[in-house]
Amino acid sequence: MPDGLFIFFAALTIGAAALLVLSRNAVTSAMGMILALVGVAADFFLLDAYFLGVLQVLVYAGAVMVLFLFIIMLLSDTEENPTTYPWRHALTGLAVFFFLAAGVLWLFVWSGAVPSNQVQFTPPEVSSDPLVFTTAAKSFGRLLYTKYLLPLEISGFLLLVALVGVVSISKDSKIQSE
Numbered sequence: 001m002p003d004g005l006f007i008f009f010a011a012l013t014i015g016a017a018a019l020l021v022l023s024r025n026a027v028t029s030a031m032g033m034i035l036a037l038v039g040v041a042a043d044f045f046l047l048d049a050y051f052l053g054v055l056q057v058l059v060y061a062g063a064v065m066v067l068f069l070f071i072i073m074l075l076s077d078t079e080e081n082p083t084t085y086p087w088r089h090a091l092t093g094l095a096v097f098f099f100l101a102a103g104v105l106w107l108f109v110w111s112g113a114v115p116s117n118q119v120q121f122t123p124p125e126v127s128s129d130p131l132v133f134t135t136a137a138k139s140f141g142r143l144l145y146t147k148y149l150l151p152l153e154i155s156g157f158l159l160l161v162a163l164v165g166v167v168s169i170s171k172d173s174k175i176q177s178e
Contacts, residue, residue: 002046005042005046006043006046006047009039009042009043009046010039012035012039012042013035013036013039013040013043016032016033016035016036016039017032017033017036018032019031019032019035020032020033020036026072027072027073030065030068030069030072033065033068034061034065037056037057037060037061037065038056038057038061040056041053041054041056041057041061044056051140067163067166071166071170074166074170075169
């Protein structure tokens, strides 16, 4: 059953990513991105990477996507501007996709870079001890606030600067439109 669930959530993620790319409405695209991120988080949970799954939901599907939705709603036009998609762009996209897919297939199957007998996934042994997740999260947090404190502060500052920039751009566009 976990294999079926994994395939279900992977298909859900791919479908949501297609909705993200193909939708003409920005809010619908953002909802597709949220669904894709939640699908990835579900796959993390199924692979017993609970910490990554929780971070995926909290950081990306939660905070970042709420910020994206506010930006879209603040900066979007009220009138509909349908975008036309010429066939040459679609054909170019398909050609690039098939070229990249052929490159990946050649790399993994025919080049011998990865021997076929070593391409098997064996899940790690899962401990029945509930403190394993708590200990891993605690050690991750300790590392984050000791050894990696400077990169954490820099990334927080960059996010703050981006937020201030978005607010100032949205206020400037509202002033110019009036």
